[in-house]
Amino acid sequence: MKKITTISVLALMAGIILVSCDNKRQPGKIYMPDMAYSRAYETYAERDSNVFTANPALRGSSKIFYNNTPVAGTIKRGELFPYTLTDDSVGYAKSASVPNPIASMTDAEMSEAGRLFNINCAICHGEKAQGNGPISTSGKIGGIANLTLDNYVKMADGTMFHSITYGKNLMGSYASQLDRKQRWMIVKYIRTLQPKAAAAVPATDNTQKATK
Ligand code: HEC
Known part of the structure; x- marks a missing residue:
């Protein structure tokens, strides 16, 4: 009788152990x-x-x-306010009036902007932004902008930012790779690669001297 009790208790315990190990994923x-x-x-x-x-x-x-x-309206620490112009012709036209929120950059920030440009943009635009990066010279993608040309020298910072944000024709959007601050920084960096705007530098005016 004692034996039967011991055996049945052991069997019951073994059963419980086996059943409890059934599924570890179920709490x-x-x-x-x-x-x-x-x-x-x-x-x-x-x-x-x-x-x-x-x-x-x-x-x-x-x-x-x-x-x-993230909750709607969340802004990452240190990030600029959201860019609200839309990805259409109206937004593109308005973008020219958006000023670059970065007034000036330190040498370290400028070299960081250059690093980002070389990683993300130089493959197409070339390290000197002349539109002759490896993808351009390979002939795989045509029409890559030479950003040192006069029309890009005259192009507003906001328009460049808009195109970098949303992409333009064969150029893709860089909004997910570069945050807003980085995109504005790159625009500033592009300016350092461009010749001074012919229109912005007033032609030396000799008329005053002549009349005097
Ligand atoms: C895949 C190749 C490619 C890469 C990479 C690329 N671009 Fe472009 N980019 C183009 C092409 C092509 C155009 C001409 C678009 C057009 O006007 O049709 C262009 C045009 C532009 C323009 C002029 C936009 C305008 O409104 O006319 C700017 C500014 C510019 N790129 C900046 C950048 C920057 C900054 C990067 C890196 C973040 C970059 N691009 C990366 C191909 C590229």
Whole structure:
């Protein structure tokens, strides 16, 4: 009789152990759901669609709303205010009136801007912005702008920023690779590669001397 009890107790324990190891991914009974299902984003973690929803319309329902994106209007620390002109001809036309928010740059900032230009832009535009980078000379993409030409010298900083932000024809957008400050910095750097604007430098005026 004693033997039978011992055997059945052992069998029961073995059974419980086996059953409890069934699925390690299942937390079993949850009495603190916020701890069992973290609200924080866990890299590569699969979110349980019975618990989470990415649909803003279901916010406040029994499900936890979470869609990985920052709250609307969030500005990264140190980042400039959002650029609001739209990616169309109206936005392009208006962009010329947007001033470059960066008044001046230190030598270190200028060399950082140059580094970013060489990484992102020189492949097409060339290190001297003359439109003769490796992709241009290979003939794979035609019509790459020579940014040292007069029309680009005269082009407003805002227009350049607009085109870098949204892309233009064969040139893609750089909004996801470069933040707003970096894009404005690159515009400033392009200016250092351009010859001084023929229009901006007033032709030496000799008339005054002559009449005097
Ligand atoms: C894939 C090649 C390519 C790369 C890379 C590239 N561009 Fe361009 N870029 C072009 C082409 C092509 C044009 C001419 C677009 C047009 O006017 O049709 C252009 C035009 C421009 C213009 C003139 C825009 C205008 O409104 O007319 C600027 C300024 C410019 N690029 C800056 C940059 C900067 C800054 C970078 C790096 C962040 C860059 N580009 C990277 C191909 C490229």
